[in-house]
Amino acid sequence: MNIQIFGTNKSSDTKKAVRFFKERNIKFQLVDIKEKGLSKGEFNSVMQAVGGYENMLDEKCKDSETLTLIKYLSPEDKIPKILENQQVLKLPIVRNGKEATVGYTPDIWKGWA
Numbered sequence: 001m002n003i004q005i006f007g008t009n010k011s012s013d014t015k016k017a018v019r020f021f022k023e024r025n026i027k028f029q030l031v032d033i034k035e036k037g038l039s040k041g042e043f044n045s046v047m048q049a050v051g052g053y054e055n056m057l058d059e060k061c062k063d064s065e066t067l068t069l070i071k072y073l074s075p076e077d078k079i080p081k082i083l084e085n086q087q088v089l090k091l092p093i094v095r096n097g098k099e100a101t102v103g104y105t106p107d108i109w110k111g112w113a
Contacts, residue, residue: 001026001096002095003096003112005017006092007031007032008033011092013092016104017092018030033086033089034087038083038093045095049099058090058091063085063088066081066088070085090103096112
């Protein structure tokens with residue numbers, strides 16, 4: 001298992017994800033999305049695993065203006081804008097090889113262990 005958790009120190013769901021894997025002694029790599037965001041390849045891999053970028057957007061994010069802008073952009077401009085503004089993504093993003101989840105989803109992670 002090669003677990004990566006993308007999130008922020010302030011995100012309570014990210015903290016819960018870290019605790020989930022620590023309690024089970026599962027090694028993981030924590031990536032602060034504010035310091036080092038998802039690369040285009042990582043983003044595309046997660047997007048494929050979760051069924052599209054729409055499932056990755058956080059409707060309750062603080063940057064509602066950018067989120068609204070993304071919704072009205074042409075399809076080819078949406079992903080570059082999301083990559084520039086990763087604060088609109090639902091956290092945590094947890095990757096395990098080709099599998100990925102968005103948000104706090106311990107039921108799915110249990111299946112990985």
